Amino acid sequence: MASVAQTARSAEVEITFESRAEAGLVPANFSSALTGQGRPPAWRLGKDRDDAGETPTVAETSGDETDYRFPLLIYQPLEARDGEVTVVFKPVAGRVDRAAGIAFRLRDERNYYVVRANALEGNVRLYRVVNGQRHQFAGRDVAVASGRWQELTVRATGNRFEVLLNGAALFQATDTTFSGGGRVALWTKSDSLTHFRKLTIRTDR
Template sequence: MKRAFVGIGITVAAFVLGICTRTDAADESQPKARGVAPGQDVQWSFDKEKAGSVPAGAYPFSGTWSVKEEGDAPSSPHALCQTASATFPAIALSDKIFADLTVSTRFKPVSGSGDRAAGIIFRIQDEDNFYILRANALEDNVNIYKYVAGSRHTLNEGSAKVVSGKWQELRVEAKGNDIRGYLNGKLVVETRDDTFKAGKIGLWTKADSVTCFDDVKATAQ
């Protein structure tokens, strides 16, 4: 019997060691996630960032993202702009984790013949798994999607006038499985989904959209 317990002990120790080893290896390849306590917020104005650079702490998944001087930016002089064509250009803004949250940003659809979109991504698990709140100036709608295993699925759609070349506000609220999307303070679309409980936040566009963002604010609820 004693030999059996010794054998079990060795097996458990090896299993725990294996988990620790895999976790340590994962930590070396990506930023360490940090939770944000309810009531706390994180803000980005991009004005202290160097023009032509990716904001400190941010990491693009796809597309070309850089800080640019924008004379009409809501908080002058800088904004964060996506200027290349890709299927779904996206960027995570930091390694901080939010569960229930409110995220808002000012955005300006600059150009795009296939799409002219601006989006907030939230509860990001990785580059292939997250929620999207998207406004489109060519389609005049604000939609909620989930992006699962690299495939986009529509959760709900809402109609709203999205103006090209003008700064507007996009806001998402997520509490539990309730998700609500607002354009310029007006509720446009809402849905329920249980796929993702918590994750990072970021920004998103589509196809050939050239879009600028400013004054991002995320508050944990």
């Protein structure tokens, strides 16, 4: 089972993917979905192995090279409007794309915001997805390393958003498309093989 720590004062949920019993399966409290075309997502628990040892992870493993294909792994127990979401990720492989993202204020697989980092393109971008169509409304060119653990963060307060990479502020933006609450999800694109090791959701009360 994915481990969850929650405190009433901070309304913070920290999710890691460390249960051997679930190896190869979708983690508990999550559901899989897809925006766009291509094969259904194949989210799997596994291990990242490097010089530091083994790290429990979850990844979308299908390798489907369909370009307009966005797998989602949706955290079901919580809905939020304002707060902060951080994901720790490592881009591992991908010929068409090598991306990691956070979907938030997610109503369904066709309507949400997403911030994503792309190691092949060297940028971080913020989109709204409306009826399954992406529309970029902010972004910045910045190095996103392959084969290295990094942190992507989005802060949402009303119609204002702030995006950080590895703790450094990248840009701010405003948008009013999705003003209510919604779920949070891990997000990738096309054939991206991206390892995710931790998801932290902090909601403002």
